[in-house]
Amino acid sequence: MSQNVFKVSSKSQVNALAGAVAGGIREGKVELQAIGAGAVNQALKAIAVARGYVSPQGINLTCVPAFVDVVIDGEERTAMKLIIESVNH
C-alpha cells in the first residue's frame, strides 16, 4: 500500500488538488501537509471536493488531522497533516 504525500500551499488550486487526492486514494492512503491557515483551508476544501469525485465509486473519504514538525530553510515549523482514508461501502 503506497502513501502519497502532497504539500499544500495557500495558492494550491482546490480542484487540481482534489483530483490528485481522488487519484491517490485509489492506490492507498493520501496525506496532505499544510503550513498556515490559508494552506489548511485549501487542503480541507480539496478533501470536500474529492469526496464528490470518489463517492460514485462507493468510496467514502474521511480525514484525520494531526500535527507534524517540519524543517523549512533550517527552521522548525509545525505543520498540519491530514491523513485521508477511504471507507468502502
Added chain:
Amino acid sequence: MSQNVFKVSSKSQVNALAGAVAGGIREGKVELQAIGAGAVNQALKAIAVARGYVSPQGINLTCVPAFVDVVIDGEERTAMKLIIESVNH
C-alpha cells in the same frame, strides 16, 4: 443520538474547543462550522488536540469536511462544516 454544532471563529481558543469536542463526542456526533481560513484552521487544530483527549478511552476521532451554505446578516456565505465521528476500538 444528539448532535452538537459549534460555530468556530478565527479567535476560538483551540484547547477550549477541543474540550468541547471531546465532551460532545461522548454524547453523539459533533459538527464544527467555520467560515474563512482562520476559522477552519482553528477548527482543525481543535480536532487534532481533541483526538489526544479521547484516545486514552479507545476513541479514534475522524472528520468529514463538507460545504454548507449559511445566512449571516441576510447574506449567503459558504461555510465549511467538519462532521466529527468516533470510531471505537
